[in-house]
Amino acid sequence: MRRRPIPAVKPADLGEALRYLAEGGKPLAGGTDLLVAIRKGTENPPFLVYVGELPELRVLRETAEGLEVGAALTHAELLAHPATARFPILRQVLATIGSPAIRAMGTLGGNLVTASPAGDGLVALYLLEARVRLVSAAGERELPVAEFIQGPRQTALRPGELVRALFLPYLEGQPLSFFRKVGRRQALVIAVASLGALVWVEGGRVAQARLALGSVAPTVLRPREVEQALVGRPVRPEAWADLVPLLCAATQPISDLRASAEYRRKVAGRLLLALAQALARPA
Amino acid sequence: MRLRFRLNGRAVEVGVPPGRRLLDLLREDLGLIGTKEGCGEGECGACTVLVDGKPRLACLTLALQVEGKEVLTVEGLAQGGKLHPLQEALVETGGVQCGFCTPGFLMAAYALLLVNPRPSREEVRAWLSGNLCRCTGYEQIVDAVLLAAERMRDARA
Numbered sequence: 552m553r554r555r556p557i558p559a560v561k562p563a564d565l566g567e568a569l570r571y572l573a574e575g576g577k578p579l580a581g582g583t584d585l586l587v588a589i590r591k592g593t594e595n596p597p598f599l600v601y602v603g604e605l606p607e608l609r610v611l612r613e614t615a616e617g618l619e620v621g622a623a624l625t626h627a628e629l630l631a632h633p634a635t636a637r638f639p640i641l642r643q644v645l646a647t648i649g650s651p652a653i654r655a656m657g658t659l660g661g662n663l664v665t666a667s668p669a670g671d672g673l674v675a676l677y678l679l680e681a682r683v684r685l686v687s688a689a690g691e692r693e694l695p696v697a698e699f700i701q702g703p704r705q706t707a708l709r710p711g712e713l714v715r716a717l718f719l720p721y722l723e724g725q726p727l728s729f730f731r732k733v734g735r736r737q738a739l740v741i742a743v744a745s746l747g748a749l750v751w752v753e754g755g756r757v758a759q760a761r762l763a764l765g766s767v768a769p770t771v772l773r774p775r776e777v778e779q780a781l782v783g784r785p786v787r788p789e790a791w792a793d794l795v796p797l798l799c800a801a802t803q804p805i806s807d808l809r810a811s812a813e814y815r816r817k818v819a820g821r822l823l824l825a826l827a828q829a830l831a832r833p834a
Numbered sequence: 835m836r837l838r839f840r841l842n843g844r845a846v847e848v849g850v851p852p853g854r855r856l857l858d859l860l861r862e863d864l865g866l867i868g869t870k871e872g873c874g875e876g877e878c879g880a881c882t883v884l885v886d887g888k889p890r891l892a893c894l895t896l897a898l899q900v901e902g903k904e905v906l907t908v909e910g911l912a913q914g915g916k917l918h919p920l921q922e923a924l925v926e927t928g929g930v931q932c933g934f935c936t937p938g939f940l941m942a943a944y945a946l947l948l949v950n951p952r953p954s955r956e957e958v959r960a961w962l963s964g965n966l967c968r969c970t971g972y973e974q975i976v977d978a979v980l981l982a983a984e985r986m987r988d989a990r991a
């Protein structure tokens with residue numbers, strides 16, 4: 552079967568890329584989401600603008616407040632870079648994405664803009680309260696990740712705009728980080744449900760917690776009620792049992808080919824107890 | 835576009851639509867049919883090649899993404915008429931049956947040994963998780979990678 556090549560351009564620099572985007576081109580980074588979507592017919596852009604090698608999108612810069620991560624850095628590059636050691640949750644999450652080839656191709660910016668409710672990179676970005684740095688011919692603007700993501704596959708990205716970078720503010724103290732996803736096949740799959748967490752523990756009790764759930768709502772979900780109810784609890788699964796219904800109530804899962812809504816809700820509850828168990832284990 | 839890149843160690847220049855898949859460029863335009871198309875969607879690994887030493891799926895790569903880069907396909911593994919140690923080991927362990935998945939496994943394994951010349955069985959399994967094989971049950975392939983890694987270390991020592 553021979554397929555017609557899709558029109559595509561490789562701009563020489565950021566300015567040229569933005570001009571192409573203003574003409575209606577769609578950004579292409581690693582291609583691991585977009586080229587699959589084009590093949591399946593769910594996306595049909597007039598032409599592609601390859602932004603994966605623009606230097607402005609490939610910076611990795613430590614500032615006094617945090618780490619700026621270029622949108623076109625690949626998962627493998629981020630896993631290997633010493634600067635990401637300050638964000639163990641980011642590494643934990645990225646290490647579970649796809650296969651080595653998918654990690655060497657796929658980018659954090661692509662994971663963000665795909666805005667899948669199952670996006671693993673997004674779980675880390677929600678937990679770290681990342682800020683999305685956007686660039687267009689009109690200049691730069693910045694949005695919190697939870698505002699940038701507007702729904703399943705919907706973002707606040709404007710026509711002619713690129714995600715330049717993600718800003719990850721440093722965390723205070725030393726939270727414990729946790730990530731687990733339940734999927735149907737080991738490597739390549741889009742999760743049935745996932746839970747990521749940052750938990751600050753003091754004297755055996757939760758001082759502060761951030762939770763993010765994947766695949767159980769139209770977007771990655773921060774269940775604030777549960778985060779607040781966790782404060783002051785001992786880190787023992789028995790002491791969290793009454794939070795399982797609270798967490799399940801916060802989810803709005805859908806049924807699809809991979810799992811039913813009911814099953815997803817159950818898995819989310821079990822993941823909460825798995826988190827408690829992981830924290831209870833003496834480090 | 836006039837596309838320039840290096841392919842299996844040689845400089846190549848071809849006229850190609852920039853949005854043509856690397857897989858079609860290799861197989862149809864350049865006649866290198868070792869790289870296989872299984873799923874065409876990133877799920878099976880049959881089309882794995884190396885670009886600048888890193889594994890990439892040729893079914894999800896456009897021609898313009900390899901401009902100026904070094905591409906290695908299964909055709910570039912054997913040197914001077916002699917099979918690569920990974921190829922020899924795969925034959926010996928029975929890791930090749932129908933052979934359709936073999937080029938993809940070879941390239942993925944080659945990429946692993948570049949970054950980790952001494953992988954554990956678990957590391958090999960995890961690394962090859964993006965490559966599917968319907969025939970062998972995988973263990974012979976993992977055996978082959980471990981065997982080849984050992985021989986390559988001995989050869990260097």
Ligand SMILES: Cc1cc2nc3c(=O)[nH]c(=O)nc-3n(C[C@H](O)[C@H](O)[C@H](O)COP(=O)(O)OP(=O)(O)OC[C@H]3O[C@@H](n4cnc5c(N)ncnc54)[C@H](O)[C@@H]3O)c2cc1C
Pocket residue numbers: 577578579580581582583584585586587602608622623647648649650653656657658659660661662663664665669670671672708712713714715738739740741875876877
């Ligand atoms: C086999 C397979 C397994 C996978 N496994 C996982 C997994 O386990 N977990 C997971 O989360 N994902 C997974 N994915 C999905 C995908 O690999 C990731 O979401 C990846 O991070 C996407 O990045 P990309 O660079 O390839 O994006 P692309 O496909 O290049 O682009 C995706 C979208 O983002 C837009 N875009 C890209 N860069 C920018 C930018 N800088 N500014 C504005 N828009 C931009 C594109 O226009 C497009 O809409 C898998 C995909 C495959 C094929």
Ligand code: FES
Pocket residue numbers: 870871872873874875876877878879880881882891892893894
């Ligand atoms: S053909 Fe490329 S991954 Fe299956």
Ligand code: FES
Pocket residue numbers: 929930931932933934935936966967968969970
């Ligand atoms: S040997 Fe037949 S698919 Fe692997």
